Amino acid sequence: KAGVTQTPRYLIKTRGQQVTLSCSPISGHRSVSWYQQTPGQGLQFLFEYFSETQRNKGNFPGRFSGRQFSNSRSEMNVSTLELGDSALYLCASSSPVRGTEAFFGQGTRLTVV
Amino acid sequence: EDQVTQSPEALRLQEGESSSLNCSYTVSGLRGLFWYRQDPGKGPEFLFTLYSAGEEKEKERLKATLTKKESFLHITAPKPEDSATYLCAVQAGGTALIFGKGTTLSVSS
Numbered sequence: 001k002a003g004v005t006q007t008p009r010y011l012i013k014t015r016g017q018q019v020t021l022s023c024s025p026i027s028g029h030r031s032v033s034w035y036q037q038t039p040g041q042g043l044q045f046l047f048e049y050f051s052e053t054q055r056n057k058g059n060f061p062g063r064f065s066g067r068q069f070s071n072s073r074s075e076m077n078v079s080t081l082e083l084g085d086s087a088l089y090l091c092a093s094s095s096p097v098r099g100t101e102a103f104f105g106q107g108t109r110l111t112v113v
Numbered sequence: 114e115d116q117v118t119q120s121p122e123a124l125r126l127q128e129g130e131s132s133s134l135n136c137s138y139t140v141s142g143l144r145g146l147f148w149y150r151q152d153p154g155k156g157p158e159f160l161f162t163l164y165s166a167g168e169e170k171e172k173e174r175l176k177a178t179l180t181k182k183e184s185f186l187h188i189t190a191p192k193p194e195d196s197a198t199y200l201c202a203v204q205a206g207g208t209a210l211i212f213g214k215g216t217t218l219s220v221s222s
Contacts, residue, residue, distance in 0.1 A: 104157045
Protein backbone atom coordinates (compact mmCIF):
# COMPACT_ATOMS: atom_id res chain seq x y z
CA LYS A 1 0.00 0.00 0.00
CA ALA A 2 1.55 3.29 -1.08
CA GLY A 3 2.14 5.90 1.58
CA VAL A 4 1.58 9.63 1.53
CA THR A 5 3.40 11.27 -1.37
CA GLN A 6 4.51 14.89 -1.31
CA THR A 7 6.02 16.81 -4.21
CA PRO A 8 8.39 18.42 -4.65
CA ARG A 9 10.81 17.32 -1.93
CA TYR A 10 12.84 20.53 -2.04
CA LEU A 11 12.10 24.08 -3.14
CA ILE A 12 14.04 27.32 -3.10
CA LYS A 13 12.02 30.48 -3.61
CA THR A 14 12.63 34.20 -3.38
CA ARG A 15 10.85 36.53 -0.96
CA GLY A 16 7.60 37.81 -2.42
CA GLN A 17 7.04 34.81 -4.68
CA GLN A 18 4.32 32.24 -4.22
CA VAL A 19 4.59 28.47 -4.02
CA THR A 20 2.31 25.46 -4.40
CA LEU A 21 2.95 22.14 -2.69
CA SER A 22 1.21 18.89 -3.52
CA CYS A 23 0.11 15.91 -1.46
CA SER A 24 -1.37 12.56 -2.49
CA PRO A 25 -2.89 10.73 0.49
CA ILE A 26 -3.01 7.02 1.19
CA SER A 27 -5.61 5.33 -0.98
CA GLY A 28 -8.98 5.41 0.78
CA HIS A 29 -8.06 8.24 3.13
CA ARG A 30 -10.26 11.26 2.60
CA SER A 31 -8.85 13.52 5.30
CA VAL A 32 -5.68 15.49 4.54
CA SER A 33 -3.95 17.79 7.02
CA TRP A 34 -0.99 20.12 6.57
CA TYR A 35 1.64 21.00 9.17
CA GLN A 36 4.59 23.35 9.28
CA GLN A 37 7.72 22.20 11.11
CA THR A 38 10.45 24.61 12.20
CA PRO A 39 13.28 24.16 14.72
CA GLY A 40 11.85 26.86 17.00
CA GLN A 41 8.13 26.10 16.92
CA GLY A 42 8.08 22.39 16.19
CA LEU A 43 5.12 20.95 14.30
CA GLN A 44 2.19 23.33 13.93
CA PHE A 45 -1.18 22.62 12.37
CA LEU A 46 -2.08 24.61 9.27
CA PHE A 47 -5.40 23.18 8.08
CA GLU A 48 -7.37 20.04 7.36
CA TYR A 49 -9.46 19.13 4.34
CA PHE A 50 -12.14 16.48 4.11
CA SER A 51 -14.31 15.84 1.07
CA GLU A 52 -12.97 18.97 -0.66
CA THR A 53 -13.96 21.19 2.28
CA GLN A 54 -11.72 22.85 4.84
CA ARG A 55 -12.81 21.31 8.12
CA ASN A 56 -10.33 22.92 10.50
CA LYS A 57 -7.80 25.74 10.39
CA GLY A 58 -4.80 26.61 12.52
CA ASN A 59 -3.51 30.01 13.53
CA PHE A 60 -1.68 31.05 10.37
CA PRO A 61 -2.11 34.17 8.20
CA GLY A 62 -4.32 34.15 5.14
CA ARG A 63 -1.24 33.87 2.89
CA PHE A 64 -1.45 30.15 3.64
CA SER A 65 -4.27 28.45 1.79
CA GLY A 66 -5.15 25.03 0.51
CA ARG A 67 -7.61 22.98 -1.41
CA GLN A 68 -8.59 19.38 -1.95
CA PHE A 69 -9.69 17.71 -5.13
CA SER A 70 -12.33 15.05 -5.69
CA ASN A 71 -9.67 12.31 -5.67
CA SER A 72 -8.58 13.51 -2.19
CA ARG A 73 -5.29 14.93 -3.45
CA SER A 74 -4.50 18.24 -1.80
CA GLU A 75 -2.47 21.32 -2.58
CA MET A 76 -1.16 24.00 -0.29
CA ASN A 77 -0.32 27.49 -1.47
CA VAL A 78 1.73 30.18 0.21
CA SER A 79 1.63 33.64 -1.33
CA THR A 80 4.00 36.58 -0.82
CA LEU A 81 6.68 34.40 0.73
CA GLU A 82 8.63 35.67 3.73
CA LEU A 83 11.98 34.46 5.06
CA GLY A 84 10.16 33.06 8.10
CA ASP A 85 8.17 30.70 5.86
CA SER A 86 11.27 28.55 5.43
CA ALA A 87 10.31 25.22 6.95
CA LEU A 88 9.50 21.57 6.37
CA TYR A 89 5.89 21.32 5.23
CA LEU A 90 4.29 18.01 6.08
CA CYS A 91 1.11 16.47 4.79
CA ALA A 92 -0.74 13.79 6.73
CA SER A 93 -3.64 11.60 5.68
CA SER A 94 -6.05 9.75 7.91
CA SER A 95 -9.43 8.19 8.19
CA PRO A 96 -11.98 10.97 8.82
CA VAL A 97 -12.89 9.43 12.18
CA ARG A 98 -11.56 11.59 15.02
CA GLY A 99 -9.02 9.82 17.19
CA THR A 100 -7.47 7.75 14.43
CA GLU A 101 -3.82 8.01 13.60
CA ALA A 102 -2.42 10.25 10.88
CA PHE A 103 0.25 9.06 8.46
CA PHE A 104 2.78 11.59 7.26
CA GLY A 105 4.58 12.09 3.99
CA GLN A 106 8.29 12.84 3.72
CA GLY A 107 7.63 16.55 3.54
CA THR A 108 8.62 19.42 1.28
CA ARG A 109 11.62 21.43 2.44
CA LEU A 110 10.95 25.07 1.47
CA THR A 111 13.78 27.59 1.65
CA VAL A 112 12.95 31.26 1.11
CA VAL A 113 15.93 33.48 0.20
CA GLU B 114 -5.36 26.12 26.12
CA ASP B 115 -4.40 22.62 24.96
CA GLN B 116 -0.72 21.97 25.55
CA VAL B 117 1.84 19.17 25.23
CA THR B 118 5.24 19.19 26.94
CA GLN B 119 7.93 16.60 26.35
CA SER B 120 10.97 15.91 28.50
CA PRO B 121 13.86 15.65 28.36
CA GLU B 122 14.66 17.64 25.21
CA ALA B 123 17.63 15.39 24.52
CA LEU B 124 18.73 12.04 25.90
CA ARG B 125 21.98 10.18 25.34
CA LEU B 126 22.08 6.47 26.17
CA GLN B 127 24.54 3.66 25.85
CA GLU B 128 23.38 0.64 23.90
CA GLY B 129 21.36 -1.57 26.27
CA GLU B 130 20.69 1.24 28.76
CA SER B 131 16.91 1.40 29.25
CA SER B 132 15.12 4.71 29.89
CA SER B 133 11.80 6.56 29.55
CA LEU B 134 10.61 9.64 27.70
CA ASN B 135 7.84 11.76 29.18
CA CYS B 136 4.91 13.53 27.55
CA SER B 137 2.65 15.59 29.80
CA TYR B 138 -0.50 17.15 28.42
CA THR B 139 -3.38 19.42 29.31
CA VAL B 140 -6.35 19.09 26.99
CA SER B 141 -10.10 19.25 27.20
CA GLY B 142 -11.55 15.95 26.14
CA LEU B 143 -8.70 13.76 24.98
CA ARG B 144 -9.64 11.78 21.87
CA GLY B 145 -6.25 10.18 21.43
CA LEU B 146 -2.55 10.44 22.27
CA PHE B 147 -0.07 9.55 19.56
CA TRP B 148 3.63 8.73 19.50
CA TYR B 149 5.72 9.25 16.40
CA ARG B 150 9.35 8.71 15.51
CA GLN B 151 11.09 11.17 13.18
CA ASP B 152 14.45 10.68 11.51
CA PRO B 153 16.37 13.73 10.23
CA GLY B 154 14.92 15.14 7.01
CA LYS B 155 11.98 12.73 7.02
CA GLY B 156 8.33 12.84 7.98
CA PRO B 157 7.12 11.47 11.33
CA GLU B 158 6.54 7.72 11.41
CA PHE B 159 3.52 6.53 13.39
CA LEU B 160 4.26 4.34 16.41
CA PHE B 161 1.29 4.14 18.82
CA THR B 162 -2.16 5.46 19.64
CA LEU B 163 -3.45 5.48 23.22
CA TYR B 164 -7.01 6.40 24.10
CA SER B 165 -7.62 6.00 27.82
CA ALA B 166 -5.74 6.04 31.12
CA GLY B 167 -4.23 2.67 31.94
CA GLU B 168 -3.78 1.67 28.32
CA GLU B 169 -0.41 0.25 27.21
CA LYS B 170 0.97 -0.67 23.80
CA GLU B 171 4.22 -2.39 22.81
CA LYS B 172 6.30 -2.70 19.68
CA GLU B 173 9.70 -4.35 19.75
CA ARG B 174 11.79 -2.39 22.30
CA LEU B 175 9.19 0.34 22.78
CA LYS B 176 6.30 0.45 25.21
CA ALA B 177 3.88 3.36 25.56
CA THR B 178 1.70 3.98 28.61
CA LEU B 179 -0.97 6.56 29.40
CA THR B 180 -2.28 8.21 32.57
CA LYS B 181 -4.77 11.05 32.91
CA LYS B 182 -2.01 13.66 32.74
CA GLU B 183 0.94 12.09 30.97
CA SER B 184 2.30 9.37 28.75
CA PHE B 185 5.60 7.55 28.88
CA LEU B 186 7.56 5.93 26.09
CA HIS B 187 9.76 3.26 27.65
CA ILE B 188 12.74 2.08 25.64
CA THR B 189 14.17 -1.25 26.73
CA ALA B 190 17.75 -2.20 25.81
CA PRO B 191 17.99 0.40 23.02
CA LYS B 192 20.14 -0.04 19.94
CA PRO B 193 21.87 2.65 17.84
CA GLU B 194 19.10 2.35 15.22
CA ASP B 195 16.63 3.64 17.83
CA SER B 196 18.33 7.04 17.61
CA ALA B 197 15.73 9.55 16.40
CA THR B 198 13.42 12.31 17.61
CA TYR B 199 10.34 10.98 19.35
CA LEU B 200 7.23 13.15 19.10
CA CYS B 201 4.12 13.05 21.21
CA ALA B 202 0.83 14.53 19.98
CA VAL B 203 -2.72 14.78 21.30
CA GLN B 204 -6.04 15.18 19.57
CA ALA B 205 -8.76 16.88 21.55
CA GLY B 206 -12.01 18.46 20.39
CA GLY B 207 -10.98 19.11 16.81
CA THR B 208 -9.11 17.06 14.28
CA ALA B 209 -5.77 18.85 14.59
CA LEU B 210 -2.84 17.14 16.28
CA ILE B 211 -1.10 19.23 18.93
CA PHE B 212 2.54 18.24 19.09
CA GLY B 213 5.19 18.52 21.75
CA LYS B 214 8.65 19.74 20.76
CA GLY B 215 10.03 16.19 20.88
CA THR B 216 12.83 14.29 22.60
CA THR B 217 15.97 13.66 20.57
CA LEU B 218 17.40 10.28 21.51
CA SER B 219 20.99 9.28 20.75
CA VAL B 220 22.09 5.71 21.40
CA SER B 221 25.77 4.92 21.13
CA SER B 222 27.35 1.48 20.86
